Amino acid sequence: MKQFGKSALLFVAIGLLLYTGLFVATERLLLRNGHSNPFFKIATAEANDYDWVILGASHAMPFDFGDFNALMQRETGLRILNLAAQGTGPLYNRFVFEYFLRAHRTRNLLYVVDSFAFTSRTWNEDRFADAKLIRGTPFAPAIAWRLGRYVRRDGVDPRALLDYLSGFSKINNRDRFRRDAWEGEAQFNRVYRSSVTAVAQRIVYLYPDAGAPELCARYLKQFADVIGTAREHGIRVIAVKLPVPALFRERLPNEAAFDDAVRRVLTDQAVPLRDFSAALDNPNFYFDTDHLNRAGVTEAFQRLLKPLLMTPGGS
Amino acid sequence: MLFTSLDFFVFLPLVLAAFVFTPGAQRWAVLLLASYVFYGFAQPFNLAYLGAVTLVIFACGWGLERTKQRALRVGVFVVGLVAVLGSLTAFKFYDFFAGEVTRGNLLGGIKLPRLGVTAPAGYSFYAFSAASYLIDIYVGRLSGRQSLGKVALFTAYFPKIFAGPIERATNFLPQLLSGLRADPVRFALGLQLIGWGLFKKVVIADNLAPVVDHSFKIVAFAPPLELLIGAYFFAFQIYCDFSGYTDIALGISSLFGLNLMENFRRPYLSRNTAEFWAERWHISLGRWFRDYLYIPLGGSRAGGLRRAINVMLVFLVSGLWHAGLGYGVGWTFLVWGALNGAYQWAGLATRGLWRRVGEALPRVAASAWLRVLRIVVTFHLILLSWVFFRAGSMHDALLALQKIGTRITDLPHLLTIYPFSAEQLTGFGLIAFLLIFEIVDERRPVFQRLAEAPVALRWGAYYLGIFALLLLGRWQAKEFIYMQF
Numbered sequence: 118m119k120q121f122g123k124s125a126l127l128f129v130a131i132g133l134l135l136y137t138g139l140f141v142a143t144e145r146l147l148l149r150n151g152h153s154n155p156f157f158k159i160a161t162a163e164a165n166d167y168d169w170v171i172l173g174a175s176h177a178m179p180f181d182f183g184d185f186n187a188l189m190q191r192e193t194g195l196r197i198l199n200l201a202a203q204g205t206g207p208l209y210n211r212f213v214f215e216y217f218l219r220a221h222r223t224r225n226l227l228y229v230v231d232s233f234a235f236t237s238r239t240w241n242e243d244r245f246a247d248a249k250l251i252r253g254t255p256f257a258p259a260i261a262w263r264l265g266r267y268v269r270r271d272g273v274d275p276r277a278l279l280d281y282l283s284g285f286s287k288i289n290n291r292d293r294f295r296r297d298a299w300e301g302e303a304q305f306n307r308v309y310r311s312s313v314t315a316v317a318q319r320i321v322y323l324y325p326d327a328g329a330p331e332l333c334a335r336y337l338k339q340f341a342d343v344i345g346t347a348r349e350h351g352i353r354v355i356a357v358k359l360p361v362p363a364l365f366r367e368r369l370p371n372e373a374a375f376d377d378a379v380r381r382v383l384t385d386q387a388v389p390l391r392d393f394s395a396a397l398d399n400p401n402f403y404f405d406t407d408h409l410n411r412a413g414v415t416e417a418f419q420r421l422l423k424p425l426l427m428t429p430g431g432s
Numbered sequence: 433m434l435f436t437s438l439d440f441f442v443f444l445p446l447v448l449a450a451f452v453f454t455p456g457a458q459r460w461a462v463l464l465l466a467s468y469v470f471y472g473f474a475q476p477f478n479l480a481y482l483g484a485v486t487l488v489i490f491a492c493g494w495g496l497e498r499t500k501q502r503a504l505r506v507g508v509f510v511v512g513l514v515a516v517l518g519s520l521t522a523f524k525f526y527d528f529f530a531g532e533v534t535r536g537n538l539l540g541g542i543k544l545p546r547l548g549v550t551a552p553a554g555y556s557f558y559a560f561s562a563a564s565y566l567i568d569i570y571v572g573r574l575s576g577r578q579s580l581g582k583v584a585l586f587t588a589y590f591p592k593i594f595a596g597p598i599e600r601a602t603n604f605l606p607q608l609l610s611g612l613r614a615d616p617v618r619f620a621l622g623l624q625l626i627g628w629g630l631f632k633k634v635v636i637a638d639n640l641a642p643v644v645d646h647s648f649k650i651v652a653f654a655p656p657l658e659l660l661i662g663a664y665f666f667a668f669q670i671y672c673d674f675s676g677y678t679d680i681a682l683g684i685s686s687l688f689g690l691n692l693m694e695n696f697r698r699p700y701l702s703r704n705t706a707e708f709w710a711e712r713w714h715i716s717l718g719r720w721f722r723d724y725l726y727i728p729l730g731g732s733r734a735g736g737l738r739r740a741i742n743v744m745l746v747f748l749v750s751g752l753w754h755a756g757l758g759y760g761v762g763w764t765f766l767v768w769g770a771l772n773g774a775y776q777w778a779g780l781a782t783r784g785l786w787r788r789v790g791e792a793l794p795r796v797a798a799s800a801w802l803r804v805l806r807i808v809v810t811f812h813l814i815l816l817s818w819v820f821f822r823a824g825s826m827h828d829a830l831l832a833l834q835k836i837g838t839r840i841t842d843l844p845h846l847l848t849i850y851p852f853s854a855e856q857l858t859g860f861g862l863i864a865f866l867l868i869f870e871i872v873d874e875r876r877p878v879f880q881r882l883a884e885a886p887v888a889l890r891w892g893a894y895y896l897g898i899f900a901l902l903l904l905g906r907w908q909a910k911e912f913i914y915m916q917f
Contacts, residue, residue, distance in 0.1 A: 128894070289907060291907065
């Protein structure tokens with residue numbers, strides 16, 4: 118029995134060594150193939166100081182597709198880091214922002230507000246356990262420590278921390294040799310053909326808990342915390358609602374009530390809200406039901422965002 | 433709770449620890465509590481069904497033991513059997529039958545109400561185990577004086593509850609009476625079995641599944657070669673999925689010092705369909721039907737026609753039993769059963785002929801190439817029946833076979849130009865590995881070879897298996913598929 122125990126211990130020890138080697142190898146692979154994950158962008162950021170950081174969900178991501186972020190930086194002469202990630206609400210964005218501020222600075226924060234991200238655990242607590250997000254996140258003890266805090270304080274699933282610490286999702290990643298890009302980026306040049314059915318299905322998907330106002334209040338508080346954190350670091354905050362097609366916009370559930378609620382939060386914090394949601398109704402500016410394509414981001418940038426980004430100081 | 437979930441990897445060590453630190457005579461109680469936690473984890477209400485089945489068979493078992501009057505014994509027996517198997521039939525088929533009656537206007541416009549319930553997870557398996565308990569008591573193979581707790585454990589035992597094997601009380605209960613004890617050798621064997629079962633399930637079966645699903649999703653649009661690949665992949669997917677799960681069940685039981693019956697024995701190396709069903713595929717189910725349906729109907733002692741009817745009846749019932757286990761409920765399962773029954777008929781009808789041929793040409797009969805030919809032919813006969821099992825409807829099954837059949841002569845050329853996906857190539861590689869493993873295992877068990885191999889080789893094989901699980905396995909990780917339209 119003693120011999121069996123010794124053998125078992127040795128087997129486990131060698132296995133752990135091999136696992137560590139595999140863990141290190143997958144981290145190196147991540148650094149080679151990483152792309153759209155916000156923590157990857159922070160880890161590989163060229164500078165420590167930025168003029169603008171963009172946070173939000175997937176509506177903000179097209180501004181970093183292809184070479185568009187470089188174009189925006191060239192045209193404005195500003196350093197911009199887009200940390201938006203698909204399907205992420207204020208809780209996850211707070212997590213990203215806090216980590217960014219650990220070793221970086223920004224003068225301004227542009228927060229892209231989408232009502233769906235404030236209505237469900239799906240886009241907040243549950244996002245932390247998303248294997249796709251975890252496997253694109255480089256390993257850092259500081260991220261692990263922060264994630265632990267979110268598990269303890271904010272109801273995030275402890276399995277997310279276990280997955281991150283063990284690197285399981287990275288090791289088990291079937292797409293380990295592919296670039297970690299959101300599928301939407303491949304459709305950046307596509308022009309979408311409107312479909313009422315598609316929009317209806319999309320709305321159902323984005324708003325799984327549409328009738329739960331207490332959730333919205335919880336995530337508005339998280340949003341206020343993001344602004345508060347920015348304020349503590351002397352960062353100016355501007356909130357925007359990006360353009361979406363009329364067909365999509367008209368079907369958003371309880372949007373007017375959400376707008377009132379978010380305006381109240383922003384007014385309390387003296388943060389301006391720029392509502393561009395109705396600015397680009399032409400469906401040719403979108404590659405699917407609600408995401409801007411190349412023509413759309415170009416138009417939105419030139420007409421809407423560039424003046425905003427280049428305005429010094431106040432609104 | 434699934435064997436492949438993180439919850440289970442926390443659950444099992446806890447149960448093991450509790451088991452080890454509990455005195456031997458009470459260890460069965462630890463397993464019983466663990467089994468109820470396991471079964472009720474996702475759907476606590478299902479415990480009500482499990483409890484009801486347990487109480488019914490326990491009460492009827494005691495009743496049969498105490499009752500000497502024949503009429504009363506028959507009554508108790510029938511009540512118990514109808515309660516268990518009748519409820520299984522109702523859960524599985526009532527809604528399907530009600531739908532067909534309504535759709536076909538079979539009752540002159542009368543619409544049968546739908547129950548809107550499906551069988552609780554594992555019901556097909558533990559209902560059969562429960563029925564075998566009652567039958568064995570009725571015929572005198574088992575005493576009805578069993579403790580409620582141990583009967584409850586027999587019914588609920590967590591490694592086997594979801595996917596078998598369909599254990600017999602005559603094998604299971606005596607092991608509890610003698611006290612449960614794990615030893616290092618059986619512990620190591622158990623871990624090996626668990627590892628191999630996990631490999632078959634999450635590496636082989638779950639990597640084949642997306643290709644199969646894609647092929648059979650819309651049969652009308654699938655190219656013939658894709659359907660053919662889908663059919664081959666499904667044959668191995670269902671084997672690895674099912675046998676992987678039962679290997680894990682056997683392995684876990686080894687950790688606790690319990691022996692469950694072997695359920696799969698390299699079925700695709702069968703030389704004929706009789707061997708496939710009797711000795712290699714889902715052995716516990718085959719023996720259940722043999723002992724509790726085929727033999728009571730007369731079995732092989734019955735005359736030619738009667739025997740043929742019995743054989744077909746068993747396979748039709750087997751087809752019905754398989755309905756509702758994850759591939760829907762439909763007429764295709766009856767066709768699947770009938771086809772396999774027809775294979776048995778053909779085997780029985782030609783058995784004499786093959787024996788005479790073998791006697792006339794002994795060297796040919798004993799040759800390896802003939803054995804390979806028989807294995808390949810048997811595999812393809814079974815493969816043909818799997819198309820009905822997997823297809824969503826009779827129409828899809830027949831269409832798939834028609835599309836494959838009409839292009840069969842073009843296949844060699846199509847193979848050279850078809851753009852195989854990475855998933856398909858991975859699938860072929862995994863199937864090739866499985867076949868090589870099983871061919872080696874057929875001659876002498878691989879685990880026995882490993883036990884005799886140098887430590888470095890043995891441990892190397894274990895590490896390869898573990899890291900294959902980590903790198904290639906499709907686990908229960910949550911992935912948000914951020915839909916686009």
